[in-house]
Structures are given as structure tokens and as C-alpha cells.
Amino acid sequence: MALTLHVPDPPARPGQASDFSYLRLQPAGQAPKPPIDATPQALSDYAYGLIRVLDDEGVAQGEWAHDMSLEQKHRALHIMMLTRVFDARMFHAQRQKKISFYVQAMGEEAIATAQALALNDDDMCFPSYRQHSLLLTRGVPLLDLMCQLYSNACDPLQGRQLPAMYSKREKGYYSMSGNLATRFLIGVGWAMASAIKGDTKIASSWIGDGATAEGDFQTALTFAHVYRAPIILNVVNNQWAISTFQAIAGGENNTFAARGLGTGLASLRVDGNDALACYAASKWAADRARANLGPTLIEWVSYRAGPHSTSDDPSKYRPDDEWASFPLGDPIERLKQHLITLGEWSEEQHEAAQEALLKEVLTAQKSAEEIGGAGMTAAIHSETIFEDVYAVMPEHLQRQRQEFEEGL
């Protein structure tokens, strides 16, 4: 018999009907909440199931339903809406050639927002793309972020980084970079350091489904397990890595949470579009880490509603209406529905909040543009490119800076 190579395909390509029958689902409220000291082996079903709290009517169900306070729900909705409005404006700013590049979080806002609420503000996050809700939840001003996006004179990173590759130590947000999986592992080292020093802080690392194929992903799981590092290892499975369907990263007939099981980690698979589930699972994992019980791997099932970045065109590789038929819906709509069901929110309030957020974002954008931007005015002092390569500028860079200045 001649062998054939299996190359996985997504269920649907442009022009075909969207099909999410491959997604393993589980009804809201069905998964019980285990004690935080449960052994990874006792939790093995959680790597294949799906922790969900909100049902299709927006009602919170089951044992994971009671963690989030009403105030936190309002706060989560606010940040998720802010993230989406901010993203839409900044995506547009790229189209207007005001900034060079942008990545938005549309469809995934619940995960980082809820986790930021479940963590302490001084816990350190090692983000990948699409976790800027962590910064917004922790109160970083919009203008601060926009100055980075515009690479203007007030950019804290002095124009050195692509837009959205923020760094914010004081807000527990590690320097973002465009290479993948490395920071997932670096977070484990930070968590190990916290344990070495007898600290109480924990870490939270982030990676997408696509980059789990990198060696550093598996290495991070191994180190986290070996040293019982106090960390939450987040895998955001948004189904797509640019044009690469999650099956190409190893998701076919398997879950990404299951990757943790073989390494001996507590591993959960959670509805990433359900803010209540996101909060409850994050809190469970954070409590576990803080109690010295070790790391937790969480696969967040979500959907990348927008293009990978401003340089991507998903209409070339997936059906246009895929998000509309995604069985886990839109995280903002679901939380909004939940609050309305509770009698704590209304369509009118939602609309008014939306308008107020847009105003807030536009005001910040106006201020950022008044300072300037790479796409408008060159506002960065060019000679700073030689700084911060070393703690103290060595002779060869002093010579090169002089060479550069003489050439001006």
C-alpha cells in the first residue's frame, strides 16, 4: 500500500459554508469546580472538556458562576468595549497611513481582560499579540499606548518597536516582541525567580495556538512542571495563525490543553468568549499558583474575528461569515446579554457607553497626533538609536554615532 502524507485542512475555505463541528463543546455549568489542590491526573477530563459559565441566554450556570462580582462584570464589559473601540480606531489609523502596523484583539477581549481582573496588579504578564486589555485593565492611559503606536516624541520605547509591541514594567507587562514562544518560556523563569526569592507574586505567560508548535512552548511546560513554577500558561486558541488553521499547529483530533497533560500540568480548556468563565478559571489557576501548588495550562477557545494584522487579508483563506457562525459567539455581546438578563444593564446604557468610549479614544488620538507620529512628522531624535544597546555606550557605538552625525 502506498503511503500518503496527511496535511490537515480547515473545514471551510472562502465561498464554502462555515463549519465548526470540529470544536468539542460542553454545556454551560456542566463542569464542576475542582479544589485548587487537585492533582493534574485527577483533572485530565478538563483538558478535553470545556468550562463554560454563560449559557446561550446569558444566564450564569454551575459551580464556576459565582467568582466574579457584579462590579467586576461591569468593569470587564467596560474594558472589553474600550479595547474594541481602541482597536477599531487604531486599525483605521493604519489604513490612513498614520501608523505603520496594527494588531487588534477583536473577538478575544474577554480573556486578557478577565485574567487581569483575576490577577494582582503586580503579577507579571508575558504577553503575545492581542493581550493589550491587560494594560487597559491595569489603568495605562490611552495616550501612553497611542504614543507608542505613533512612534512619536512621547513614545516610551523611542520608536524602536513596531506598533503594539508595548513594554510596561510598572504595570506588570513584559516587553512584547514579534518573535514567538520565547516569552512564554521567559515567564516561567520570572515565576521561578519569584519562588526563589520567597515572593508572593505570580506570572502569566501567553501564546497562540500556532506558536505552540515552537519548541519553547513545550520547554516552558517542562520547566514549569519540573520547578512547580507559580505561573498561568495561557494558550489562546483563536483557530487561526495568519492563514494557518489550528489543525496545522497540532489541534486536529486533539486539544491544546491536552499538551499540558503529558507534561504533568493541571490543564483546563475554557470558553474564551465567556468573561465569567475566563475570570473563574484564571482565578482558580492564580490561587493554585499562589498556594505553591504549581502551574496551570489553560487553553482559551476563541476566534480571531479580525485579520492577523493590518498586513493580512483573511478573505483569501477563510469564509467571510465564519465569526458570525462561531458557536461561542462574541464575548462582548455575551457579557452585555448577561448583565441585561441580571437587570444591571440595558441596550441604551450600552449605546451610551459605546459613544462615551469612542469620544475618549478620539480625544486621546487627537492628543497623540498633536505630539506627532512616524507617519506624519519625524519626531524621534535619530541619535537615540545608538543608546540602550549596552548599559553604557561602548567605544565602537560612540564611533558609529559620530560617523552617523557626520553624514547628516
Place this chain on the structure above:
Amino acid sequence: MTVFATRSSIPTVSMTLGQAVRSALDVMLERDENVVLYGQDIGYFGGVFRCTDGLQQKYGKQRVFDAPISESGIVGTAIGMGAYGLRPVVEIQFADYFYPAMDQIVSELSRLRYRSAGDFTAPVTIRMPTGGGIFGGQTHSQSPEAIFVHVAGLRTVMPSNPYDAKGLLIASIESEDPVIFLEPKRLYNGPFDGYHDKPLESWRNHVDAEVPEGYYSLPLDKAAVVQEGNDLTVLSYGTMVHVAKAAAELTKLDVEVIDLRTLWPLDLATILHSVNKTGRCVIVHEATRTGGYGAELTALVQEHCFYALEAPILRVTGWDTPYPHAQEWDYFPVPKRLAAAYNAVMKEL
């Protein structure tokens, strides 16, 4: 050199290069509670080259511990520890094994300060036994220093004797920059002048093996003129410093031998001063030639000393082949090959 001026006043003990490395680690673990050590086999066992012998017993498992066999894991977690505020000193068991850590070294470690505009830094020291001469074959003999020198943001250091090893390692651990610390493994237990068929030499009674027991550090940007001379300048580092001196004895020439000690940032002034004096330059390293560190040194010397040069700059290096096993002494730049180059640059044009 000024850094050697006070040596005679401090009580010293004789140490091998490996013992000097261990002593540096011991001193720094004692002085700075943020120093932690880990790597393959370095904990309970004390390392395959014994450079961490007894340190776990002395400082405990929280500060000196074994790591899984994963170079990217060792370096990646060290970056996280550095970002937290620790000063990790990690060991890659052989420099030949660092390749899986390359992404962490290049994309994260070397650039963290730059890309975050100083928001995050990671003062990590990565120790790696390097070089050949121990019949290690292609996976225990490589000299990858040029790869690190090419990466902006790293410091690359290679000592040639116990005294420098300890002082430079302490300075590396204290450095705010990430440091690649390459330890010539052929020198761990004794100096080596390139004559493999002679009896093994010991560091005992060697002037550079007299090492203070306590704290001292050496600057990370100063070369050493280890032998003064007027005919030609030899630029070298690590094991080849000893070979370069031995080769001079095969000639009747007055050879100046410079031990670079810190490959990058480089002490260019000492090099230029010497070549401007002698007008002739030979560069010696174990690593392969093409695109090797010698090429950079050649470029720098010709850029700055072109009008003082009396002859082409020559390189004596490992051949552009993988490091062979049984033919080690055909590959290794032995004194005879160096002496031929010394004589060649002396020919009148």
C-alpha cells in the same frame, strides 16, 4: 598592564582555571544573594568540568540547581529571572550545545534593554566551555565566538588563564549587560602550548595561576599584552594565546602577543598601538576562518593601521571544516603553522 599592578600585594593561592571559575562563582554567591546558578549536571554533581563543585551543598538548592537538558529552557528562564531582578549565571555544558538557545540569546537577551528602552534588562551570564584540544570531536570542540560577537548587545569574553578567568567572570556577573563567557576547556586543568605529544602541563607554579581567594574584578574592555615585542603583533585569545607564545620560540622574531580577553566590546586601542608599532599582524584563533572573528579583526586593523602596515595581515585558524576527531592535530592551529605565518609577514615586499 595597570590591572596587574596590585597583584603582588594580595595573598594568592594556586588555582587551575576550573578552580578559578568555581572561586568566582563562590565569591559572587556569597556577595550577592541575587546570584543563582543552574545548568545541566551543575547542582549536586558539581558540573562535568567540576566548576560548581560543592556550591549546591554550600548555598542550597534554591540558588544552585540542576536544569533539564534544554539550552533554550536554561537561557530563556534565565532571562525571566534577570527581568525579575536576579543575576543568573547559567552553564551550557559545551559551547557546541548552545544552538537551541540562539533564539533566546538573539531575539530576547541581547535586545531586551534596547527594545524596551531600558524598561527591562536581564543581566545574565552564560558560561560555556569552548574550543578543542581534548579529542572531543565535532560536538565538544567548537569555537562559536564569532556568532556572539555578531549580535549587537552582547558582551563576549574569553580568558586564557586562571587569574583572568576569575576576575573577568566576576566582572561579567556584575555587568548590567548580558555576557557570553567562554571558558577554553583545554585550559581548565593546565596551560596548553599546542604540543599535544608533550606531557600535560599543570597550572601549578604558573604566574597567572596565582589567584586571590577573595573578590576582585577585571575590566571587560581591556586586552593584555602578554609578551612584548617589536617585529610583529599577534592577536589571539583563549587557548591560542599559549600557542602563540610557543610559536614565537620557533622563530628568531621579537613577537608581541596580545590576549584580547574581551572579544566584544574590544580594546581596539591596545591593538592599534601595537600594530602601529610593529607594522605586521597575525591573527590566531581555533574557530573556522571564513566569517570568523579574525575577519573582523583584520578589517579593523586595516581600517585603522593601513599606512603603518608593512605586510598583509594573515590569519591562522581552524580549517573551514567541521572539527574532526581523529585528525584533531591536523585541524588545530599548532605552533608550526603559526610560526610559518610569523615568518611570512616578515618577508620584505
